[in-house]
Amino acid sequence: MYALVMSEPSSSRTKVRRLAERASYDPATITTILDEALICHVGFVDDGAPVVIPTIHARIGETLYLHGSPASRMLRSMRSGAEISVNVTLVDGLVVARAAFHNSMNYRSVVLFGSPRIVDDATEKWAALEAITDHVIPGRWADSRPMTEKEFKGTLVAALPIDEVSAKVRSGGPSDDEEDYDLPIWAGVIPLQIRPSAPVADSLLTSEVPAPDYVVDYRRP
Ligand SMILES: Cc1cc2nc3c(=O)[nH]c(=O)nc-3n(C[C@H](O)[C@H](O)[C@H](O)COP(=O)(O)OP(=O)(O)OC[C@H]3O[C@@H](n4cnc5c(N)ncnc54)[C@H](O)[C@@H]3O)c2cc1C
Secondary structure, three states, X not given: OOOOOOOOOOOHHHOOOOOXXXXXXXXXXXXXXXXXXXXXXXXXXXXXXXXXXEEEEEEEOOEEEEEEOOOOHHHHHHOOOOOEEEEEEEEEEEEEXXXXXXXXXXXXXXXXXXXXXXXXXXXXXXXXXXXXXXXXXXXXXXXXXXXXXXXXXXXXXXXXXXXXXXXXXXXXXXXXXXXXXXXXXXXXXXXXXXXXXXXXXXXXXXXXXXXXXXXXXXXXX
């Protein structure tokens, strides 16, 4: 899928420095993290000051798509072609160490750099909006009332190539100091995952509409 099969940093700024053994530049690792995460955080510079904004994303092939109102500062800033940085983080567990210093988290994260472009092509924009909808709830786009022309025009979509990118992954138990392993202090991992509760039907449903399977059985990929 990737023209460039990355096994090392694609630029000096994507080189993970501290605990570099946790770094990954493997496209499969990176895409899995991007696809599993519900949201990303977009960092950009506005009026000379850094800003980080949470938002929904979706991936199609080697492109990350973001969307929003044309009035959104985040999307307006992308019109200039200025660089942004995107982060996605999945927290897989709380690592409970014997020493306070070694408490940690198990995680999978991605940092991506690039200059986004605003998507003007209607076909690409349509596909991006479908991907963003289905990224959150797979199957929802086909089941929803289709977007109107007005809604389509009133939504801005930006595309960012996934090529200057790194992942960092921590897994496993605590890394305590050798002399601390005999201490009578509990240590281990509290695994964490996104687990949905039972769906709650909208009180304004006008007829008996059963919840679709993708709602009842919702889970992240
Ligand atoms: C859930 C979570 C909690 C963390 N908590 C802490 C903490 O409390 N303190 C702390 O110092 N660090 C923490 N980190 C690690 C942090 O994200 C950085 O990896 C760390 O600060 C190392 O920075 P650096 O100076 O070596 O690299 P930098 O110079 O900051 O980064 C160099 C390049 O490495 C890549 N990179 C760095 N970190 C990541 C990453 N996490 N994922 C993907 N690519 C990355 C990027 O491409 C970046 O441009 C945490 C990470 C996660 C995911």
